[in-house]
Amino acid sequence: MSERSWSLSGVFRSVFGGAEKISDDTWDDLETALISADFGPDLTDEILEELRREVDLQHLTDAKDLRQLLRDLISDRLAAFDPTLKLSDRPAVVLVVGVNGEGKTTTIGKLANYLRTFDKRVLVGAADTFRAAAVEQLATWAERAGADIVKPQQQGQDPASVAFQTVERAQAEGHDIVLIDTAGRLQTKGGLMDELAKVRRVIEKQAPIAEVLLVLDATTGQNGLAQAEAFIEHAGVTGLVLTKLDGSAKGGFVLAVQQSTGLPIKLVGQGEGIVDLTGFTPNVFAQQLVG
Secondary structure, three states: OOHHHHHHHHHHHHHHOOOOEOOHHHHHHHHHHHHHOOOOHHHHHHHHHHHHHHHHHHOOOEHHHHHHHHHHHHHHHHOOOOOOOOOOOOOEEEEEEOOOOOOHHHHHHHHHHHHHOOOOOEEEEEOOOOOHHHHHHHHHHHHHHOOEEEOOOOOOOOHHHHHHHHHHHHHHHOOOEEEEEOOOOOOOOOOHHHHHHHHHHHHHOOOOEEEEEEEEEHHHHHHHHHHHHHHHHHOOOOEEEEEOOOOHHHOOHHHHHHHHHOOOEEEEEOOOOOOOEEEOOHHHHHHHHHO
């Protein structure tokens, strides 16, 4: 098992590391581990109830069997949502949204690199025009990923016009995929969701939007989800990208956020490097999480 897998499964080692038989202590330790991993109290209760039912039904006594049940349960629940990126259109236009500070800009760079490994021509649109630093940061990541970029012609340029120019260039030059960065907050009187709606309208006059991906920082857990609720409600989000899944402390948030939003996890980031963003595979993640 990789070092990354071990880091994810660490919280469950205290439950299953030395135990051979299922005992009251096993159940108490498992409840503590699930809460610690940010599954949340309601989901923790659901999981424990289902596990107890299966243990009784199958007359299980070995802690190893309980661990396997937990892996299977998490995997099955995660697999209830389709993690496939829908990128069949040409160009496939992807809007990336989220609260500033959640890793949105770096995620776009990593996603561009991920798509480039499949020999896709990627064009990035820097439509977070209210932060000059965001534009330059995105340009750096795009260069590292081997992707092209459309930058605003001046600071504060209308984000929708940058999005328009990006899709226009992609159509003219034959890019496969367009990734458009958007603002996480605005320094104007206009509402953020109104601005995003305008960006969508302008793009959809040129091409359909394939995906709207919401970036969430897994280390912020339920707090981060609360901050992002407006995007989920108003931005037409089709999938989630979870960043900073480097340790076990918030691993349960993956399942909790998918169930609470009804949106699939499509990508996960488990490191700071440009290659540390991958597609989401439920059974692999469950194995990494539980160990």
